[in-house]
Amino acid sequence: MKLGIDVGGTNTDVVIVGNEGKLLSWKKQLTSNDIISGIEAATKAVIKDARIVPEQIEGIFIGTTHVQNALYHPVQLSKTAVIRIMKSPSHVKPALFWPEHLKRYIGKVYHLKHFYDDSKQTLVPQELDNLYRDLIKENIEAICIAAVNSPLNPIEEFYLRDQLKNVFPEMPITMSHELGSFGFIERENAALLNAILSKVIRQAMMELTDLFRKLNLNCPCWLTQNDGSLIELHEAIDYPIFTIGSGATNSFRGASILSGLRECIVVDFGGSTIEIGKIRNGQPESTESSSSFLNIDVNLRVPKMYSLPIGGGSLISIDNGVVQIKETIANDLEHQGISWGGDSWTITDSFLKVNPEMFADEKMTLDRLEKLSYEDCQMVIKKVTQEIKEKIARLEVNSDGLPVVLVGGGSKLLVNRLFGKYKRVYHPLCNHISNAIGACYAPLSAQYDKVFWLMNQTKEEIIEQEKGKLFQQLLRKGAKEESIKVDSIEEFPFDYFKGEVLRIRMKAIGDLQLIPAGDGSSIKI
Amino acid sequence: MTWQIKKQDIPLLAIGAKLIGCGGGGNLLTIQNLLLSMMKEDDTITVKTLADLEDEWVVGTGMMGSTVFYNERIPSGEEESQALQLYENSVQQKAEAVISVEIGGVNGLAPILTAFLNHLPVVDGDYMGRAFPEISMTTFHLNQNSISPLVLLAEETRTIIQRVEDIQLVSETAKDFMMKNGGNVHFAGFGAKASKVKASMIPGSLYLIFRLGKALTKELRVSEKMEEMMAVFDNSLYGKPIPIISGVVSEVSRWFESESLIGKFAVDGQSSFSNKKVEIEFRNEFISIKEKNYICTTPDLILVLDAEKLSPYNVSEIQRGLSVIILAVPAPNILRTKEMLEYVGPRNFNLAVSYQPLQGEHHDEAWN
Structure with missing residues (x-):
């Protein structure tokens, strides 16, 4: 279990x-x-x-x-050194758009010239010794190595990592090629964030x-x-x-497990946000284009979802007949919300005014909802559902009519509110713990994001060969052999360059051996 | 009248340059970060407009080749200045201003860096009015200015193409050098006296990308932003944008052929466009929109924008499932002349049609 x-x-x-x-x-x-x-x-x-x-x-x-x-x-962030390996030092500063509170953890930036020539290593020992001494002097706690071209050939990053490990066996070291593909700045950002953490x-x-x-x-x-x-x-x-960024993904997966649906749209209605995502073939869909955290470009795979800054605890006001949704008081809803005897008008209050029977707990005193206007509350509901419907429509490419699964603490407010008769909407039992349930059913995965020069091999041969490697990795991690499959293959050909260069991003998944397949066969309660 | 570019303007210029690149011209992250890394808060770069130019010697700088490699092997920042110096030595003349050859994409910003590092003004204009893949596709060439000498600088080596009058030969020599030396190079060339520059450039395109960037980064609702952007184009050498469709990208195919990123994608219309479906073809840039027949082709501009933020997409960012708004913008008249269409018309991009002006160009259509 x-x-x-x-x-x-x-x-x-x-x-x-x-x-x-x-x-x-x-x-x-x-x-x-x-x-x-x-x-x-x-x-x-x-x-x-x-x-x-x-x-x-x-x-x-x-x-x-x-x-x-x-x-x-x-809290607990590490003072990190960046070691760039490139032809000549660039004036581009690392971590340019980072918020100041993170930037100050970048201890120092070092430059090394490319040191592999025809697969022979040409690094001067003296240069390394100087580097070691300086890392100690600067009290560096973590290291990020970012070499130009490392997605195509990571040998320099590996070599330097090994040398550093010999001298600093306890030092956390991040190699950029493990965290990103072509595009030096995004890859360095991701590696640097990783090292700092x-x-x-x-x-x-x-x-x-x-x-x-x-x-x-x-x-x-x-x-x-x-x-x-x-x-x-x-x-x-x-x-x-x-x-x-795993919270939303787990909730989407949990919704799929709880409803037994392998193709659906999930709406997770929480206290401060509403997250809307999609399950395809039993798996949460992830983004294919660039991504960022705190406005830092990182190009990592994250779930494809829309996050609305609206939740059950969002405060409401009406200005000139227009509904304004403001900040959330999610953590204090049960003290300040009108339905609980407080004075703050929230989204939850609006829904309850129109449908008082929707839910109840012993602390609620719905009589105070009297002072709210029914029409205003209708307007709030219309605005919230409209925004959700818009996002659902965006996720429904070529797949109209996908059922919608509602989960999360506020989801009961939405029941019967979203689509009337023509759309199937599910509100499964235990929807309020869908994240924890989703986590139990997460698959193992192995992925690859590499750049290939198509010289002696065809694209198909490379894909076959890399697929084999991924499947082996999954077996080693403990996946059930019969469950292993390719989840996605994306190809990005490079512009202009003579002789084909191709970036392939491939991901394979498999179910963990100790657990019966999380195939949406539905949880029993 | 001259105007100044300040450090805080750089991100706006980057968005504007990406937008007008019509899907081409590359990812601007590196060039933007270079400028932001090198400029101090109070640094400024002077921009000379058409009216400010007297008899300066004006030189073009930028990069050629794969922007993927440009963004991986990040430049030191000094390459184009080095190329400029070699060029000056070669022609025995000092540059008095720099100009963008291609306002769309990375090359819209590259000359700003050259100008900044060499304390030169940058000219408000360019020779493409958007992004195009060939040096022959320039108004500079159209006006019979000689492209050579052209200085090319790679990581390890450099070359000067000189005394070659045939544009195809210059282009092939440059590409050959580029391929042998890592796939992208920095260049300086396109030198001309101000009188010639004035006659051949598309004036005001630098100010245009600045205004576009400003419009797109305002804290406004999509419809308001759209109006702002429309107004910017309307008040320029370009025509007023025509809304083509708002919908979702449903199929994408992309491949690699004769040095270009080629492909197409379909967009299924939503809400007020729900019965419409269009196909966009691209060849480094977005080059055509087809419904049953072609409704827009190069050199008119095709803008593919994120439906929620109105931020522009480039060709390699197009993925299935994106919500997009597509606009067609009438190109400046110079690009639509019979002579220029010989270089930048649909047939130059392997489309089997003749150029037709955009439909609906002349009646005002409101964006809903």
Whole structure:
């Protein structure tokens, strides 16, 4: 059986799912300041409720915004050195558009000239010694190596990494070719962010490992990544940046599992945001074009989704007959919302005014909704549903009529609100814990993003050969052989260059062996 | 009257240059970051308009070849200045201003860096009015100015093409050098006296990309932004944009043929365009829009914009599922003359049609 954990900004959700896909227990708990005590309390509760012993848990699956939060509220970031390897130093400064609070973690920028010539290494030992001395002098805590052309030939990045490891065995080192393809600036950005995050993730991993040991959970443990697939805890230590956007992906996958639908649109209605994404062939769809975090261009694979800054806790005002949706009071909704006796008019209040029977909890006092105008509330609902419908339409390329699955704390407000008769809308049970459930069903993945010179081989031969490598990787990671398949292949031919150059991005996925297939065969509750 | 480019204007110019590149001209991240890295807050670059030019010797600088490699092997920033120096030595004349040869894409900004580093003014104009893949596709060449000498600078080596009058030969020699030396090079050339520059350039295109960038980065709703952008074009040598479709990219095919990124994609109309479907062909740039028949071809401009932000897409960013708005913009008249169409008309891009002006160009159509 599996233990699924989702650590969000507001809540920490933990579930136990049995081997036949039965939900054995769940717990929703406010996320604690130290993260870990919240996980501990909720985990103890679900184990107790499920009446099992910790030894029965065969795998732990964690989705967390912890690493992402470290970028917004910098704690435990590492002072990082950038080592650029190129022909002649460029005036382009690293981290140009970064927010100041992250920029100051860039310790120093070093330049090395390309040092591989006809596969012979020509680096001067003296130059390396100077580098080592300076890294010590500057108190560098992490290193990012970015070599021009490394997606085509990573040999210089590997060589330098190995040399540095000999001298600084404990130093976290990120090589840019592992985090991006052609486009030096985006690749360097991603590698640099990754290196800066190395302390955060090490700390988190240590605490998690200690916690699970303490709780007698001695099974393997995975984190979910931006694209929704799994990465083992010890492996994640080197790639923290891969875990910064996994929350929404897990929720979309959970919606697919809970509804049993392998093709659908998911609307996750939370307290502060609404996230809208798409499931194709049982997998969350990811973006193909450029992506960014905090306006930093990184070109990483992230889920394709629309995030509306609207949630159940968003404040409302009407100016000159026009609805204005403002900041959210999600964490205080149950104190300040009109439906709970407060004075703040929120989206939740608007929906409840029009449909008071929608939901109730003992703390609610709907009589105060009297003072709101029915027409105004109708206008609010119309605006919210209109925005959601627009985004749904954008995701529905050539696939009109996809069913819509509603999940998340605010999703009950939307039931019967979205499409009337002609569209199938699902609101599955347990939708409020769809992230934690989704994490339990995440697949293993292996991917490749490389640039090839088509010299002696055809494109098809290269794809076949790389596919074989990916499948082998998945087997080694513990995927079920029969479940392994190619998830996506994208080709980017290069303009102008004589003799073909082709960038191929390929991803393969497979189900984790210890768990019955997460094939949407629906969870039993 | 002259005007000044400040550091804070660079990102606006980059967006404008990408927009008017019509899908070509490359990703501007590197050139933009170079300028932002090298300029200080209070640095300025003087721009000379048509009226300000007297008898200066004006030289063009920029890059040729693969912008993919340009963005990977990031330049030091000094390449074009070195090329300019070699050029000056070769012609025994000092540049008194620089000009963009191609306002669309990377080359819209590259001369600004050269101007900045050499304390020269940059001319408000260019020789393409958008992005095109060949040096023969310039108003400079149309006006019988000689392209040679042309200085080309690669990472390891350099060359000067001189005393070659045949434009095809210059072009082939340049490409051959480029291919042998890594796929992209920096150039200086297209030198001419101000009187000739005035007669052959498309004036005001630098100011145009600045205004376009400004319009597209305003905190406005899509419809308001659209109006701003329309107004900018309307108040320029270009015609008023014509809305073609708003919808979703449904199929993309892209391949590589004779040194160009070629392909097409379809857009399925949504909302007020829901019964419409168009096909866009590209060859380094977007070159045609087809419904049943061609409704727009080069040299008229085809803009493919993100439906939510109105930010422009280039050819390599087009992916299935994108929501886009497509506009056709009548090119400046000089590009539509019979003589210029010999170089930049549909047949130069392997389209089997003759150039037709855009339909609906003359009646005002409101964007909804």
